[in-house]
Amino acid sequence: MVGALGARSIRQTFRRPQLxxxxxxxxxxxxxxxxxxxGASIELPGFPPVHxxxxxxxxxxxxxxxxxxxxxxxxxxAVDIEMGFTDRLFAxxxxxxxxxxxxxxxxxxxxxxxxxxxxxxGLVFGTPIEGGVPGALLAMALVTAxxxxxxxxxxAIALRTGSASVVQGLFPLVLVVLFLSSAFFPLELMIEPAxxxxxxxxxxxxxxxxxxxIISGIDATQTLEAVAAIAGVVxxxxxxxxxxxxxxxxxx
Amino acid sequence: MQAITxxxxxxxxxxxxxxxxxxLTVAEGEIYGFLGPNGAGKTTTVRMLTTLLLPTGGRAGVAxxxxxxxxxxxxxxxxxxxxxxxxxxxxxxRELIRLQATLQGLPPAAGRERADSLLERVDLTGxxxxxxxxxxxxxxxxxxxAAALVHEPSVLFLDEPTTGLDxxxxxxIWEEVRALNEDGTTVFLTTQYLEEADQLAxxxxxxxxxxxxxxxxxxxxxxxxGDPHVELLLAEGSVAEAERVCAEIGRLLPPKDGKRVLVExxxxxxxxxxxxxxxxxxxxxxxSLELVRPTLDDVFVDKTxxxxxxxxxxxxxxxxxxx
Numbered sequence: 001m002v003g004a005l006g007a008r009s010i011r012q013t014f015r016r017p018q019l020x021x022x023x024x025x026x027x028x029x030x031x032x033x034x035x036x037x038x039g040a041s042i043e044l045p046g047f048p049p050v051h052x053x054x055x056x057x058x059x060x061x062x063x064x065x066x067x068x069x070x071x072x073x074x075x076x077x078a079v080d081i082e083m084g085f086t087d088r089l090f091a092x093x094x095x096x097x098x099x100x101x102x103x104x105x106x107x108x109x110x111x112x113x114x115x116x117x118x119x120x121x122g123l124v125f126g127t128p129i130e131g132g133v134p135g136a137l138l139a140m141a142l143v144t145a146x147x148x149x150x151x152x153x154x155x156a157i158a159l160r161t162g163s164a165s166v167v168q169g170l171f172p173l174v175l176v177v178l179f180l181s182s183a184f185f186p187l188e189l190m191i192e193p194a195x196x197x198x199x200x201x202x203x204x205x206x207x208x209x210x211x212x213x214i215i216s217g218i219d220a221t222q223t224l225e226a227v228a229a230i231a232g233v234v235x236x237x238x239x240x241x242x243x244x245x246x247x248x249x250x251x252x
Numbered sequence: 253m254q255a256i257t258x259x260x261x262x263x264x265x266x267x268x269x270x271x272x273x274x275x276l277t278v279a280e281g282e283i284y285g286f287l288g289p290n291g292a293g294k295t296t297t298v299r300m301l302t303t304l305l306l307p308t309g310g311r312a313g314v315a316x317x318x319x320x321x322x323x324x325x326x327x328x329x330x331x332x333x334x335x336x337x338x339x340x341x342x343x344x345x346r347e348l349i350r351l352q353a354t355l356q357g358l359p360p361a362a363g364r365e366r367a368d369s370l371l372e373r374v375d376l377t378g379x380x381x382x383x384x385x386x387x388x389x390x391x392x393x394x395x396x397x398a399a400a401l402v403h404e405p406s407v408l409f410l411d412e413p414t415t416g417l418d419x420x421x422x423x424x425i426w427e428e429v430r431a432l433n434e435d436g437t438t439v440f441l442t443t444q445y446l447e448e449a450d451q452l453a454x455x456x457x458x459x460x461x462x463x464x465x466x467x468x469x470x471x472x473x474x475x476x477x478g479d480p481h482v483e484l485l486l487a488e489g490s491v492a493e494a495e496r497v498c499a500e501i502g503r504l505l506p507p508k509d510g511k512r513v514l515v516e517x518x519x520x521x522x523x524x525x526x527x528x529x530x531x532x533x534x535x536x537x538x539x540s541l542e543l544v545r546p547t548l549d550d551v552f553v554d555k556t557x558x559x560x561x562x563x564x565x566x567x568x569x570x571x572x573x574x575x
Binding site: 001004005008011012015016080083084085086087088089090091092093094249250251 | 342
């Protein structure tokens with residue numbers, strides 16, 4: 001039944017272009033602009049050794065897409081609440097948290113799609129994946145898991161507020177979190193206070209975990225740090241979702 | 253066994269007591285009409301009985317299970333079609349019924365078969381593979397009803413199933429409700445339409461401002477009120493003067509719209525000449541006169557002091573259903 005609900009949420013996203021566009025179009029455009037405009041920055045002293053700026057940026061684009069997938073999932077969930085569709089689900093004899101998990105399954109699938117999309121872009125433009133097939137699979141797995149994690153927070157906000165416009169209003173915050181991480185620029189070259197914020201931003205650990213297999217190969221420490229960061233966000237998302245679900249069922 | 257039992261059921265939202273300690277029972281196989289104006293507490297009651305909202309007091313049982321302690325068993329036994337048809341406009345009708353079947357635990361093949369049969373039952377086979385967003389209001393209600401029936405529930409909750417529908421669509425829904433009841437399904441139906449409660453319900457509970465003010469069969473409730481009344485539309489003369497004259501003949505009833513005079517007449521049609529003569533002697537002209545037998549609105553007036561129908565006309569009124 002989680003699968004059925006997940007399939008529905010995926011179908012919903014592909015049938016509602018305004019939810020799909022931020023996940024694919026916007027990050028791809030930004031990737032094109034940044035690669036075209038800032039490509040020479042890889043020559044800066046201290047920039048990690050990479051094949052190209054595109055190779056460096058792929059992980060950031062995947063993260064951006066993933067974060068927006070989480071936000072879109074939250075918006076879609078809030079729309080379900082607003083139109084009463086969640087009442088249909090809550091009135092069914094299923095564990096109510098399965099409704100949240102179904103939504104998260106859909107968001108995770110979109111995360112996987114984002115990973116595949118950007119890996120494909122990289123390969124089309126001649127970017128090598130230094131970690132090979134295992135590296136690509138690891139990157140995909142981390143992005144998918146991250147989407148699940150961020151989706152949990154989106155779902156919690158949707159359940160708590162029941163308002164699509166409130167969830168949509170968080171879109172700028174998503175960009176702030178992204179830019180205050182190593183998604184689009186190496187930590188080593190950031191200036192304070194952005195550098196310190198980025199160092200402690202869980203998203204930076206996840207980005208580095210995804211970027212590592214692309215630009216240099218699989219590193220166990222980097223991977224474990226990414227997994228730990230994802231696990232932290234997953235735990236936070238699940239706790240917030242569970243509390244928000246209880247609140248919604250209490251107040252109807 | 254009683255299909256639904258409610259004892260002292262209460263729901264507060266902050267300081268507002270939306271449902272104030274109601275008691276009711278619904279027998280198996282009955283159609284129970286829960287009648288009341290907007291804001292009376294009908295939907296809040298339904299949401300508690302269908303486990304969508306926790307009560308803040310009292311207890312309730314549906315299909316033999318407590319709505320709080322055995323919520324999941326309640327949900328397995330009930331079908332629910334809420335006031336706003338809870339449909340995803342991006343899904344097709346068939347996808348929705350199949351999803352509902354999955355949620356109710358039907359295996360995929362059985363779910364597909366059940367979807368086909370229900371879509372045929374509610375005459376949506378032709379539109380089954382179109383997105384719900386393209387459906388008319390009547391089609392959406394029929395789909396919502398079909399989704400509520402996918403697991404053949406023993407108790408069906410319908411929250412204002414015909415609100416906003418045209419008379420023909422409303423009649424279709426009524427026929428479907430009767431057919432379901434003949435098959436043995438208990439139906440708990442909320443409505444703000446007198447005719448709907450009168451036509452469909454075996455028993456009616458009238459709720460106003462969170463309290464049940466009357467309960468019984470439609471006929472017994474109307475018999476309780478007793479006498480018919482005369483409804484006068486004046487051609488000339490003041491309403492106040494007409495009311496003064498009529499008060500000497502029978503009991504005045506609360507005015508509906510400021511243009512008509514309503515007076516209860518103990519002897520029915522036999523009292524009409526008295527009324528006409530008295531008004532004529534007072535120089536008051538009558539444009540039309542009607543003898544009205546008690547309706548559920550009269551029951552409502554008797555119990556609450558205000559009309560249910562007046563509040564309906566403020567909302568746009570009820571359209572008559574074709575015979």
